[in-house]
Amino acid sequence: MAIETPIRPDMRPQPQPPGPESAAAERHLPVVGSPRVPGLTVVSQEQDLETMEMTINMGPQHPSTHGVFRMVLTLEGERVKKLEPFVGYLHRGAEKLGESGDVEGYRKAMIWLDRTDYLSVWANEHAYVLAVEKLMGVQAPERAEWIRLIMDEFGRINSHSMFYGAFGADAGATTPFMYAFTLREALYQFFESVGGQRMFPNYYRVGGLREDVPVDFVERATRTLETTRRSLDDFDRLISDNEIFLARTRGVAKLTAERAIDLGCSGPVLRATGVPIDVRRVEPYSFYDRVDFDIPVGTTGDCYERYLIRLQEMYQSTRIIEQALKQLPKGPIMGNTPKAVRPPKGDSYQRVENARGDFGVYIVSDGKSPAPYRVKYRSPCFSNLMALNDLAVGAYIADAVMGLGSIDIVLGEVDR
Amino acid sequence: MREHLEAVLGDLSPEFAVSVDEVCVTVPAERIQEACRRAKDDQRLRFDYLRCLSGVDYQADGIEVVYHLFSTRLLQKCVLKARVPGEDHSLPTVTPVWAGADWHEREAAEMFNIRFDGHPNPEPILLQKDEAGRVVPGPILLKRFPLRPKEPPGIYGFPEEE
Numbered sequence: 001m002a003i004e005t006p007i008r009p010d011m012r013p014q015p016q017p018p019g020p021e022s023a024a025a026e027r028h029l030p031v032v033g034s035p036r037v038p039g040l041t042v043v044s045q046e047q048d049l050e051t052m053e054m055t056i057n058m059g060p061q062h063p064s065t066h067g068v069f070r071m072v073l074t075l076e077g078e079r080v081k082k083l084e085p086f087v088g089y090l091h092r093g094a095e096k097l098g099e100s101g102d103v104e105g106y107r108k109a110m111i112w113l114d115r116t117d118y119l120s121v122w123a124n125e126h127a128y129v130l131a132v133e134k135l136m137g138v139q140a141p142e143r144a145e146w147i148r149l150i151m152d153e154f155g156r157i158n159s160h161s162m163f164y165g166a167f168g169a170d171a172g173a174t175t176p177f178m179y180a181f182t183l184r185e186a187l188y189q190f191f192e193s194v195g196g197q198r199m200f201p202n203y204y205r206v207g208g209l210r211e212d213v214p215v216d217f218v219e220r221a222t223r224t225l226e227t228t229r230r231s232l233d234d235f236d237r238l239i240s241d242n243e244i245f246l247a248r249t250r251g252v253a254k255l256t257a258e259r260a261i262d263l264g265c266s267g268p269v270l271r272a273t274g275v276p277i278d279v280r281r282v283e284p285y286s287f288y289d290r291v292d293f294d295i296p297v298g299t300t301g302d303c304y305e306r307y308l309i310r311l312q313e314m315y316q317s318t319r320i321i322e323q324a325l326k327q328l329p330k331g332p333i334m335g336n337t338p339k340a341v342r343p344p345k346g347d348s349y350q351r352v353e354n355a356r357g358d359f360g361v362y363i364v365s366d367g368k369s370p371a372p373y374r375v376k377y378r379s380p381c382f383s384n385l386m387a388l389n390d391l392a393v394g395a396y397i398a399d400a401v402m403g404l405g406s407i408d409i410v411l412g413e414v415d416r
Numbered sequence: 417m418r419e420h421l422e423a424v425l426g427d428l429s430p431e432f433a434v435s436v437d438e439v440c441v442t443v444p445a446e447r448i449q450e451a452c453r454r455a456k457d458d459q460r461l462r463f464d465y466l467r468c469l470s471g472v473d474y475q476a477d478g479i480e481v482v483y484h485l486f487s488t489r490l491l492q493k494c495v496l497k498a499r500v501p502g503e504d505h506s507l508p509t510v511t512p513v514w515a516g517a518d519w520h521e522r523e524a525a526e527m528f529n530i531r532f533d534g535h536p537n538p539e540p541i542l543l544q545k546d547e548a549g550r551v552v553p554g555p556i557l558l559k560r561f562p563l564r565p566k567e568p569p570g571i572y573g574f575p576e577e578e
Contacts, residue, residue: 088542096556100563134436261488264466264516275488282491346514348436349495351467360468362482374557376470378484383516415542 002349033395060089064170064401067411071388071404073397077246080400083392085385090415098375105371106341113361114200117413119162122148123354124153124361124377130285131350132206132372135299135343139268143331149286150221150293150324151194151203153317157228158187158353159311162410164235167307170405171248176239176318183231188226207337208271218325225282225318232314240280241312249303253391253403256301263390264383268309269407273301279353291323303406339368347374356408358378379413417492420460425451438484440495448481449508455496458511462487463494469520471528473559479505479528479529495511505530508519532573 002099018275059070068089074082092115098109110128126148130191130290133139139175161180168176188198194213195201203210239245256274270277278295280288296312345367351360357380364374384407391403418432418439424532428447443451448540455463455566463485467550478501486493500507510517519541526540540551554561 086542088544093556096561096563099557116426168431261464262515264514277488283493346435347440347472347482349468358467360484362468362470362484364472374467374470374472376469378468382519386516386519 002356004171031299034139037262044179045173050414052076057377058085059093065404066166066409069404069409069411073392073400078396078398080239080392080395080397083389083400087382087385087411087414092416094416095375095377098372099326099371101371103370104340105369106343109372109375110204111200113377114202115412116416117356117359117379117381117408117410118157118199119159120354120356120359120413121200122151122203124350124359125202126152126286127350127352127354127359127361128363129204129206130306130352131348131363132341132343134350134361135346135348135365136337136341138207138335138337140208141332141335143329143334145286146324146328146336147209147213147217149288149291150321150328151191152169152286153321153324154187154190154221154224156355157314158184158191159408160165160314161187161231161235163235163310163355164307164404167408168239168245169270170401171239171245173239173242173245176235178237179231179234183228186224186227186231193220205334206341208332208334209407212333218328221321221325228314228318232311232318233313236311240283240308246304248398248402249307249406251300252303252399253395253406254300254302254389255387259390260301264384265357265387266380266383267355268306269296269351269357269384269387272298272305279351283351284303285350285352287327289321289323290327291320291398293320303402306406342368342370351378354380356410356413357384377413377416379416381409381411381414384415385409417494420458421494424454424458424461427509428532432441435495438493438495440497442497442499445481445498445500445507448483449510449513450494451496452483452485452510452513455494461492461494462489464514466514466516466520467493469510469517469524471524471530471557473528473557474499475559477501479530481507481530485511500530503528507531508533509535513536524550526555527555529558 017064054075056073056075059065060068072084073080094112097112101108110125113124113128117124161183165177165180177411191201192198193205255273257275260270260273261275274297276295276297279357281295292318296309298309304416343365345365347364349360349362351358358382360378362376363372366373388404392400421439421441425441425443428443428451431442455461465486465488466483467486468484470482472482474480477570478499480497480499483496485496498507509521511521521535522539522541524533525538526543532538543551546552
């Protein structure tokens with residue numbers, strides 16, 4: 001049976017009747033006053049080359065914006081002339097929800113806190129419980145505090161390994177992402193065995209912990225630590241000396257120390273500029289004054305140093321965990337804290353060093369309600385992201401992407 | 417620490433208090449920029465790092481803006497507070513003192529319906545504006561703003577503000 005082919009219109013480009021523009025285009029000359037792209041203004045016509053300012057929108061769905069960050073870039077050629085960041089796409093009102101719990105509100109606020117920074121959950125919970133404990137004047141037992149410290153450091157390794165994967169992907173390498181996820185899986189299995197949940201453990205309590213760790217905690221931790229060490233060596237060998245990676249990161253998106261302090265930057269972004277400010281050292285909380293560790297500090301404040309600092313911090317974290325596991329005592333995991341948490345009237349502020357920097361919790365209590373009267377989360381990314389303008393303006397658009405990646409933003413924490 | 421603060425901020429009618437482990441200084445709202453400038457520039461204080469800027473709604477007692485300061489040189493900390501009473505919530509901006517106050521002030525402004533006079537870009541940051549130019553869903557961190565709407569949710573899921 002023959003199939004009848006319907007007659008289609010000819011879709012091939014048809015020759016246009018010659019006009020003034022096409023005549024000029026044939027001679028490779030720009031038509032003065034009438035740009036080829038409608039709606040754009042010609043800013044210079046040097047050497048027969050039209051240069052135009054172009055405004056493009058990056059995000060909120062762009063893969064290199066790490067979530068739902070949006071920036072409007074004004075470009076001149078490949079160079080960024082102006083950058084306007086937009087955040088707030090992930091705003092869920094974690095602070096309002098934290099203030100609105102009716103029964104056991106102090107515990108419920110922590111559930112919402114977990115969802116803000118989903119990679120650095122352990123350290124953020126630590127800041128919250130320390131702030132409430134400070135206000136109530138109670139202290140967790142030694143065993144609970146050591147376990148908190150160990151889990152904080154595992155959380156830091158988890159978060160930095162995700163940075164490693166994402167940053168490698170920003171630079172054009174997909175393999176780091178696979179390596180990072182292998183380590184992340186091992187860590188999450190360990191987290192699950194401790195807190196019963198992979199991502200959002202909600203494990204710390206005011207005055208201690210929810211429940212004790214499994215009996216084989218030390219063996220599990222040691223095993224995870226060995227996996228981590230092996231992975232870190234792989235991480236280092238894979239891209240640290242890679243020529244393309246060096247070309248993409250060294251000397252790119254620099255930040256000066258004065259500017260970083262003025263903007264309130266913290267964490268690896270600040271330390272890469274040569275300022276040795278680490279909350280674990282300058283304002284020791286928990287038992288960080290009882291363990292020995294180094295603070296890696298950069299000199300030039302470029303992307304490569306931010307990457308190296310995070311890599312070194314992971315090694316330092318393994319050192320801290322090793323010492324903590326040796327000192328882990330036996331004993332209770334919950335102090336003499338009343339079940340219904342009711343801090344006296346007043347306010348307190350506790351800062352910790354989470355994976356991204358200086359994370360702070362400000363709590364105001366009115367002395368009678370079951371939830372905090374006011375809870376404010378000072379997220380390090382919110383301040384670090386303000387530095388993006390300094391990193392990106394004047395650079396190539398590809399370098400702006402590297403600059404954004406090196407800040408290691410988690411939009412859940414920026415928008416809260 | 418407290419003596420230094422008294423010497424530097426003495427003529428701004430400060431009120432001193434202690435909140436657990438930090439020295440708290442409350443200054444009049446209209447003098448806050450001057451107080452911050454002095455706290456940053458004085459050689460004994462050198463508070464060059466704004467850790468946190470938060471608003472607290474004390475309902476009938478007005479809104480308190482809290483500045484948590486830290487010195488990266490001298491490794492010391494303190495808290496500055498300014499209370500803005502009444503309906504017209506406005507106080508001077510501190511962005512000329514610390515550039516990092518920019519986004520924090522924008523956030524506090526939209527969440528508590530206060531105005532920072534002299535702010536370079538007084539736009540909402542986490543919330544957005546609707547066609548009429550109002551910030552939606554509104555100053556959500558004020559205590560009188562309901563968490564759940566009593567009426568059926570409107571277009572933004574929150575009732576219209578009176």
